Amino acid sequence: MKEKRNVLQGTLALMVLKTLDVLGPLHGYGIARRIEHISGNLLAVNQGTLYPVLLKLELEGSIASAWGASENNRKARFYRLTRAGRKQLQAETRGWKQTAAIMERFFAAKAEDLQ
Amino acid sequence: MKALRRFLKRLTSWTRRQGDEARLRAEIEEHLAMQTAENVRAGLSPVEARRQAVLTFGAVEAIREEYRDQRGLPVLETLIQDTRHALRRLRKSPAFTITTVFTLALGIGATTSIFTLAYAVILKSLAVANPGELYRLGKESRCCYWGGYSQEKEFSLVFYDLYKYFRTTRKASRNWRRSRQASRCMASGAQAVQNRPKVTQASSYPAIISGCSVSMRMPGECWTRMMIGPVRCPSR
Numbered sequence: 001m002k003e004k005r006n007v008l009q010g011t012l013a014l015m016v017l018k019t020l021d022v023l024g025p026l027h028g029y030g031i032a033r034r035i036e037h038i039s040g041n042l043l044a045v046n047q048g049t050l051y052p053v054l055l056k057l058e059l060e061g062s063i064a065s066a067w068g069a070s071e072n073n074r075k076a077r078f079y080r081l082t083r084a085g086r087k088q089l090q091a092e093t094r095g096w097k098q099t100a101a102i103m104e105r106f107f108a109a110k111a112e113d114l115q
Numbered sequence: 116m117k118a119l120r121r122f123l124k125r126l127t128s129w130t131r132r133q134g135d136e137a138r139l140r141a142e143i144e145e146h147l148a149m150q151t152a153e154n155v156r157a158g159l160s161p162v163e164a165r166r167q168a169v170l171t172f173g174a175v176e177a178i179r180e181e182y183r184d185q186r187g188l189p190v191l192e193t194l195i196q197d198t199r200h201a202l203r204r205l206r207k208s209p210a211f212t213i214t215t216v217f218t219l220a221l222g223i224g225a226t227t228s229i230f231t232l233a234y235a236v237i238l239k240s241l242a243v244a245n246p247g248e249l250y251r252l253g254k255e256s257r258c259c260y261w262g263g264y265s266q267e268k269e270f271s272l273v274f275y276d277l278y279k280y281f282r283t284t285r286k287a288s289r290n291w292r293r294s295r296q297a298s299r300c301m302a303s304g305a306q307a308v309q310n311r312p313k314v315t316q317a318s319s320y321p322a323i324i325s326g327c328s329v330s331m332r333m334p335g336e337c338w339t340r341m342m343i344g345p346v347r348c349p350s351r
Contacts, residue, residue, distance in 0.1 A: 029149040
């Protein structure tokens, strides 16, 4: 159970980084909506899970945050990617692609290939 | 590196926990407001919109808990809390507290004083370069401490006669080390005569001289070096 959540958190962190990389500074709600849009309903259950992840990323120095005004002029906390975060995103993207490629090959393997 | 940075951040964030709590609350509020607005735009009634927003957000308390885990030093905070709780409980039952403190004080005091004594007598090195090479000398066959007990027959310290003897027969003192071998001759009489070093024959000093390591660091040390040897073997 806990492991599953950790995996989810790990992927969630990467999604956050990627979203900020693509869209620039964004508030928590914006990030949540973006991730929801792209990933189907991974976050539909618990949007709130995002906030601990945001804090963790901020403490690690991957993102920075500041208060600002949202589109409809409300006070909102905006997150942006730092340079360290960009580097981390690149490294993790590479790692994920490798893992995905390996898994892909395993799933594609048939009985005769393995003999 | 990342872990170190996180630790430092945690350390600093620990001091401004109130601010962080307020920030999270504001962010959640903000999030819910935006989601509600979105839902209203989608055609829900304001009340239902708000309800849906809260539902999709998830359990606020759980998230707050998780948020707290990320920030600050949870271990330290728990420790402080527990300590406070313990102190409160102690204050509530003074009789128990006094008994406990007294017992502990007595126990610690006794242990410390006994250890101090043991340290001074047994463990601490004497204030010389090689304490292991210090010996007590005397003319009894068994010296001062035997199996941890003090001998009734007090083993005398170097007496002036002996000193004079060593001073005059420098040869003897040069062979003093060698005479350690001869210590075995004390144990078995027959062999003793064979192993007897020459110097001992020459000496006119009649007594058995044995030595005992002064430092009691290793109990065995006293035993093995107990008898440095007779300068002259007894001609039993």
